[in-house]
Amino acid sequence: MPADVPAEESRRTPLSRDRVLRAAVAFADGAGIEALSMRRLAQELGVVPMALYKHVANKEELLDGMVEAVVAGLDPHVPGADWKSAVRRRILGARDALVRHAWAAQVIRSRTSPTPAVLAYLDSVIGMFRAGGFSLDLTHHAMHALGSRVLGLTEELFDAPPSPGPRATATAPVSAPAADPAQTAAREAMALRYPHVTELAGAVAHDRSSVVGGRGCDDRFEFEFALDLLLDGFERLHGQGWTSAPRP
Amino acid sequence: MPADVPAEESRRTPLSRDRVLRAAVAFADGAGIEALSMRRLAQELGVVPMALYKHVANKEELLDGMVEAVVAGLDPHVPGADWKSAVRRRILGARDALVRHAWAAQVIRSRTSPTPAVLAYLDSVIGMFRAGGFSLDLTHHAMHALGSRVLGLTEELFDAPPSPGPRATATAPVSAPAADPAQTAAREAMALRYPHVTELAGAVAHDRSSVVGGRGCDDRFEFEFALDLLLDGFERLHGQGWTSAPRP
DNA sequence: CACGGTAGGTGTACGTCGTACACTCGTCAA
DNA sequence: TTGACGAGTGTACGACGTACACCTACCGTG
Structure with missing residues (x-):
């Protein structure tokens, strides 16, 4: 083992949360998400494993950060057009990103609550x-129906906003460090940052308390809504003798 | 440490692949899939960790077995009706199972190729x-469009059948232990067992070799097919002033 | 009845993982 | 000059999956 390198080359750019995240994304792209461990990532960065913990709290937060990095990279917004082609292009853009980073869909699904960039993305689609001109009602069900196509997020997406979410303040660059009344402040900040998500979350009586009955929005209804929309579509196509590639 | 218990109570029912799988499912239902480890499961069964390996090859196979156990429990087939309500009921039945076992969707998605019971389920839907009266073409795209709604399986579902799948023979109770010509035998057995899947897989030119161009069936096309079906549906609903709960 | 094979359960051990905790060191303000 | 502080280090612990050698109770056969 060489005792002491001449002091150059050994100390590269001094590491930072951003560099860690970028390296993690690159590593996962190349070697797969299951190969990504704190130790391997540290090795990749030429650093001892524990050094990473000065920049991310733990592996969970590392994964959150990786999702943020990918989702934040989606282009801002498409030029003005009708809602349909706007939504279409936005979603296809998101899909492209997820195809580029094969691990991302799985990781996004595994997160327990959406990160800020994901919320921002949803906000823009809503x-x-x-x-x-869509009603809140129809918009809500449409979002659920798109389901995993709107990125890779499952239907339990809208859980977080109304809940006492410690995540939104912890991960987002919102100030509001602690205390009790600060929570309403955080809620207000969120309403400013994600107006459409907030509006939707507020308007919908999302009572998950009763699994079976429960008026308002239950998972079952959303699932059937999307399913029937697809089945009706198939029926229509079948009825008119549809065959592949009707669109260029 | 008690030297020797009176010899009763200590040796319970003698363990078996089935008992292991059942215990694993029950444990995951109760404690969550992330809490399931070989060691914990062994403890749950009052046995030393390595004992499990006499009944499952490794943890991967344990997870496969759990999926099998859940999917195989879906009721056989609904009474004769039009295709639409038949498909509808079958899929809702599958969904019920996945709701009962919250971990199942995630585990199914994580499997690299479908287990026999999943194949059988797909076969029945196809x-x-x-x-x-659906054409093979439309059926194929419909299956992709249903995507995660048909259980929890992603679109890369149809990869396995045409590929040199070592899994199909390894996991399935098909005999054919090894050797080269046995492969065609296995393929025939599969055609018998899953005729519709085989038909579909054979008819479709599933060339994943070229990500971008590649005539035949590319992911991109399938994604857009489903997306447009949904968007068209939304447009129609929006146009006719749809509001919640038009169906009982 | 003795006996050897075998299936199923055991014990020990290895390498990997995430990460707690205490440390060293270089930098910069006072 | 000093002393606080933030970034990187080293060591250690308790999970994890599982390889491998072992024991042991049972079996059909001689």
Whole structure:
């Protein structure tokens, strides 16, 4: 083992949360998410494993950060068009990102609550429906129906906002460090940052308390809504003798 | 440490692959899939960890077995009806099972190739479309469009059948232990067992070799097919002023 | 009845993982 | 000059999956 390298080359750029995240994304892209461990990542960065913990709290937060990095990279918004092509392009753009980073869909699904960039993305899609004149009601069910196609997020997406979410303040660059009344402040900040998500979350009586009955929005209804929409579509196509590639 | 218990109570029912699987499912139902480890499961069964390996090859196979146990429990087939309500009821039945076992969707998605029971399930759904007069073409795209709603399986589902799948023979109770010509035998056995899946897989030119171009069936096309079906549906509903709960 | 094979349960051990905790060191403000 | 502080280090612990050698109770056969 060489005792002491001449002091150059050994100390590279001094590491940072951003560099850690970027390296993690690159590593996962190349070697797969299951190969990503704190130790391997540290090795990749030429550093001892524990050094990473000065920049991310733990592996969970590392994964959150990786999702943020990917989702934040989605292009801002498509030029003005009807809601339909706007939504279409936005979602296809998101899909492209998830195809580029094969691990991302799985990781996003595994997160217990959405990260800020994901919320921002959802907010923009909801905004497109609203701008197209969709009712809150229809927008809500449409979002559920799109389900995993709107990125890779499952239907339990809308859980977090109304809940006492410690995540939103912890991960987001919102100030509000602690204390009790600060929570309402955080809620307000969120309403400003994600107006459409907030509007939707507020308008819908999302009572998950009763699994079976429970008026308002239950998972079952959303599932059937999407299922029937698809089945009706199949029926229509079948009826008119549809065959592949009707669209260029 | 008690030297020697009176010899009763200590040796319970003698363990078996089935008992291991059942215990694993029960444990995951109760404690969550992330809490399930070989050691914990062994403890739950009052046995030393390595004892499990006499009944399952490794943890991967344990998870496969758990999926099998859940999926195999789906009721056989609904009484004769039009394709639409048949498919509908079958899928809702599958969904019920996945709701009962919250871990199942995630585990199914994580499997690299479908287990026999999953194949059988798919086969039955495909069969329903075919019985309804659907073309192979439309059936194929419909299955992709249903995507995660058909259980929890992703779109890369149809990879395995045409590939040199060592899994199909390894996991399935098909005999054919090894050797080269046995492979075609296994393929025939599969065609018998899952006729519709085989038909579909054979008819479709599933070339994943070229990600971008590649005539035939590419992921991108399937994604857009489903997306457009949904968007068209939304447009129609929006146009006719749809509001919640039009169906009982 | 003795006996050897075998299936099923055991014990020990290894390498890997995430990460707690105490440390060293270089930098910069006072 | 000092002393606080933040970034990187080293050591250690308790999980995890599982390889491998072992024991042991049972079996059909001689």
